[in-house]
Amino acid sequence: EVQVVESGGGVVRPGGSLRLSCAASGFTFDNYAMTWIRQAPGKGLEWVSGINWNGGSTGYADSVKGRFTISRENAKNSLYLQMHSLRAEDTALYYCARIRGPHYYGSADYWGQGTLVTVSS
């Protein structure tokens, strides 16, 4: 069974840092691109970042470019999102999702339950 499970969320002060992790199982991880998508309270879905199958190509939303870094460790079936200079508007439920294919231009076919990030003083 395909599963992706996020962890690492929590409460952080503005300007702080946090690292999210996503553990994947049930599929050949290095055959697929991966992505992070978030949902702020009461808002819709917002794409955050994507990474291709080998980490050689990445993309970011303008709202996080220069502050967030996506990476993956295929040997550990894991995806990461390093977040710096966090702002109140980064408060959201962060979803990890698998993309249908090796390149991060694609639809997200399996999603985790999300990990909550709250940026507050």
Next chain:
Amino acid sequence: DIQMTQSPSTLSASVGDRVTITCRASQTISTWLAWYQHKPGKAPSLLIYKASSLESGVPSRFSGSGSGTEFTLTISSLQPDDFATYYCQHYNGDPWTFGQGTKVEIK
């Protein structure tokens, strides 16, 4: 960036109704479009990819159509399990963008 505009924002319908949701892209995206269903407290689920391809395991009452800038999601006969929020999303290059969502409510 490509903007995705969904209509309507909210839709009230009854079980058995035929429901259509529209998504418009600010520039052509070929058929690089997906539709998702999202229920409160649950992870979103993929319904349609490449504008009209039904994801495995998704009931056949869901269908997608369109290309270029105009797309539709149709539910042929609304079921109790279908009351949810639906999002379109383009993947014609980054950044991906989602529509603002269409909430399907019980009439």
